[in-house]
Amino acid sequence: MNYRKLGRTNIKVSEIAFGCEGFNGKNLEETKNMLEYGFKKGINFIDLYSSNPELRSNLGQAIKELDIRKDFVIEAHIGSTWKNGQYERTRNLEANKIAFEDLLERLQTDYIDVGMIHYMDAEDDYQKVFNGEIIEYVKGLKLEGKIKSIGLSTHNPIVAKKAVQTGLIDVVLFSINPCYDVQPATEDCNDLWNESNYKNIEFKIDKDREEFYELCEKDNIGITVMKCYGGGDLLDKDLSPFKVALTPVQCIHYCLTRPGVSAVMLGVKTNEEIDEALKYETANIEERDYGEILSKLPKNNMDGKCVYCGHCAPCTVGIDIASVNKYTSLVKAQKEIPETVREHYKELKHHAGECIKCGRCEKNCPFHVNIIMKMEEAVEIFGY
Ligand code: SF4
């Protein structure tokens, strides 16, 4: 299992992680069995958006019996509450406080690693939360050590950017897959899976989404990903808005190659589904490659633009071309070299300056990127 730093927190998380929906309806033994299976395979991270008391209690007891709390990272939601036997999202402060204390009790812990402000897609909700008592409450929880970092879950890149720009947010749970990435920002997440919004749409990553990912990479904010398979639709040719099927490995690779992404949260329901997802860890470049499929979409509008797919590999001298392009693009967008990007570039084993201009990579790039020119640009920017 590969582990990634969760943005600017000091937490290291498995790049493949649990969503909590797969634990829904499971009893304690079943919860413990699946948690133990995933944990032994290296999964050390979960997103817990559910407010279902039974699910939370079973998970807490399973974590205790397996004795893994100190090695297991929990991202859990503030504002996801349980009322009259049902989930309810609320910004009522008292209800949030009661639900959070209940969460700690059921999980049998005195802290949550990422206290995630739950599901904020609307601008007026953003204003209400960030200019009101909820953000003060969340900041207080961090000061008390009851949460170690502050997160926000959203489907809207404009709200996400605004929240990150406050400087208060360490982690964003965001919906990412190649289909959602072509959609403009919306306050109604139903738009993302409304088939009529995909009629005649071209494959071109939305500007707000791209800017949000780049902002996170630059400011060292960790993105955790929901809806990586688009609810399963992307795996099925007939259901996919693009009418091509991607494999789970390709979907995961797409998400993990967006700037800023730390982990993909998967709602696996069985040990077999865990194994299926973990095939990503041993998959080769060809199996991970999504570039070839996306470049053949009838309305591909990414020609000449790097999507960080890695299809151009291997480079003759070992340059990680996708990463060099990613860091160069970040600097160009920001017109400065942020310290984090400078460090990430430095950590690469081979740098753009080593390019011998053999042209091998350009023959492989399905998006016809002028890679040699990109390497020259990188040298101009980073100096080597
Ligand atoms: S240069 Fe082309 S093949 Fe290489 S990562 Fe970018 S888009 Fe993919």
Ligand code: SF4
């Ligand atoms: S042209 Fe440069 S970047 Fe491309 S394969 Fe050759 S050495 Fe690598």
